[in-house]
Amino acid sequence: MAVIMNDFDLNMVKTFCVLYEERGVTRAAEVLQLTQPTVSHTLKNLRRQFRDELFIRSGRYMEPTHTADMLYPRLKGGLTQIAEATVRSMPFAPQNAENAFTLWLSDIGELSFLPPIMRALSRQAPKVRLDVEPLEVSRVADALVRGDADAAILSPLISTDRLERTIVRQDEYVVIASADHPRVQCTLSTEQYARESHIRMTSEVGHDIPEILADRAGLKRRDVLRISRFAALPTVVHETEALAVVPRLAAEQMMESSNLQVLPFPLPIPAMEVSLYHLPPARQSEAQRWFSELVKRALSAR
Template sequence: MPSLDLNLVRVFVTLFDARSVTLAAERLHVTQPSVSYALSRLRDLFDDRLFIRSREGMEPTFTAMQIYPSLRDSLAQIDNVLESNREFDPQHSRRRFRLALTDLGEMALLPRILAHIHPIAPDIELEVIALEIDKVGEWLATGKVNAVICSRPITTPGIERRVILNERYVCLLNRDHTSIGNHLSLEQFIAARHAVVAASSGHGLAEDVIHELGIQRKVSLVVPHFSILPRILQESDLLVILPQQIAAAFEREAPLKVLELPFEVPPFDVALYWQEYTTRSPAQRWFCENIIEAIASSG
């Protein structure tokens, strides 16, 4: 096989992660025909189709799945060497950083991060990826995201962690709830109807405690995101468990009230995660350090 061009490796890895020629072109800042041409060259080199169009996107073939780990890791090592010897000037950089957040993180933390970063790096681009807790280890390892903010521990080897917030869970409900006043008993909690946010959001500690305690409740609604909850709660008698900071923000914006839970849920840490080896990159180091500073300065 002829020697493999580094640009072709980058197209292959990006296309494998994105599963879309359009998204791969956007991430590489090239045209779609350029990605298609590179894919054609890759197919000739490996004598394999590598990716097949399907309803779900560009599905990798068996050969593509076999070569992907080696090419991904090799590209990451090369990029790391190049980045470690490259200066980063935030004032003039147009680099794109990708940060995985829950929708709660978007509401509570993203404004702080932008307010801190944009004055010192006006031309950088920040892309927010909707967090899927079961995939973040892979996302960090493959470079799909530069960093992740979440409350669930990420135990993938080679991941750095820095706690940026301490939080606790509370209950949020309609201010004029017909059967619950300013104190929530366990009996009222069990008798009430509940809204629950899907576990993929990364907020599941309270749900784990409820399961461990054997508490049986009436779940009337399951939603994928937190952002719709204020509208739902002010027009219903549903209860929902939320982190205290965002519950307090919702309470300020809508006729809702925050009550303490009638059982003990341990406080939890919200942490920033990133791939350990990327710390040698000045750009990556700047990005993580400034997220930490943004949350600390506004806490």
């Protein structure tokens, strides 16, 4: 495709790529932190430069044309190479750095992993800031590749050659119950587990293996609560007779603030692997490489 590229700059390339990814002027403006008229004006210039509509309105979204589909991987690749060349050349001194790192975590991940990570950061890089964003498993790969996050910690396996995966922790699932439970004390048989009422986790961040195994074993349980976050779980379990299944590390953290007991899960269950995902080192900045290694060391030291 031969196109005369007069007055074409990197900002136009970035705007095109964000428009392609977000499929709308409003969302692109939010991502770019620009006004909608500015993005619309840039789109007008892009259409003139490429002599193509590039994006056509279809319902709530703007669908890319064939030309836009052809341009995106080339322009995005160019932006990525420029960004990588720039950040890799910047030295990083942890003690004086004022960088902000973004880590994606589930709420149970915050409970289990933030304390050791923050202890390590406060010792080694006291001026940096850590921004923790809610974990969205389906968006992890794109977020890391696009630079919306520096790292993510999760248990579901992400199969992609775009990221590097390091297992940072192995954990096991356990049952938590109120320490004052009238029927459950110290031990828990399969039959007793099936008879009790249950709290089921329904989020996309994983932790559904115990439920799947119980279903396969034909255990007919009665769910009294289905929730997607762990924050209220210790209090609810303590104040009711319901049982819940959580990773052991999280259970031990919960016991510090609530009167709970921890019991083995009554069915054979494989160990849970918690992994750190980030870009391959060759594509990371020096600061990102340092941060990834800090997280690995902080979590392996526990």
